[in-house]
Amino acid sequence: MGGRRRRCPGGRRRRHAAAFAGSSRPAAGKTFYYIPKDTLNPYEVIADHGGKLALTELGDTQVVSSGTEDTAAAQQPAIQAAIQAHAAGIVIAGNDPQAVCPALQQAQAQGTKVVAFDSDVNCRSLFINQADTPTIGRSQIQLLGKLMNYKGQFAILSAASTATNQNAWDQVHEARAEEAEVQEHAARQDLLRQ
Secondary structure: OOOOOOOOOOHHHHHHHHHHHOOOOOOOOOEEEEEOOOOOOHHHHHHHHHHHHHHHHHOOEEEEOOOOOOOHHHHHHHHHHHHHOOOOEEEEOOOOOOOOHHHHHHHHHOOOEEEEEOOOOOOOOEEEOOOOHHHHHHHHHHHHHHHOOOOOOOOOOOOOOOOHHHHHHHHHHHHHHHHHHHHHHHHHHHHHHO
């Protein structure tokens, strides 16, 4: 039959929903709280929308709740709301890896599953990373170097000093900058020897 595959509209979304469902999926109608770093972060808005699509296919409900600032304190009311609602799950992009843990552990104690994405927390069952940390860090520093014609100094400002993803990227930035400095020094030494 020609070997050509037909694509079904929504097929990929159904496969992802089925992966979340597992083989022995209990009845639909559960509530899951998505707690982004803040409700205005464009990346988080896209991720939250993807979660909503999958949960809707499963017959479940999504509540997106967080503050408008990138702080653990801004995430606390959303975690407490999930606890009060006896949410089946919390999906969180943590603004601080430890500060949100007492509340998340309270949720876990009542049976709520905790999944972290984008920026990890120290008290979850699963972490979903959007991409490989070294690749992100290298790509960012390469782009920055290109924009600066590989000359001059730069500073990196992060949204939150406790964001695990940004801190990990910053470690890669520093390592790459040090590597470039060593290479530049070696090149100068080669020129002096000539």
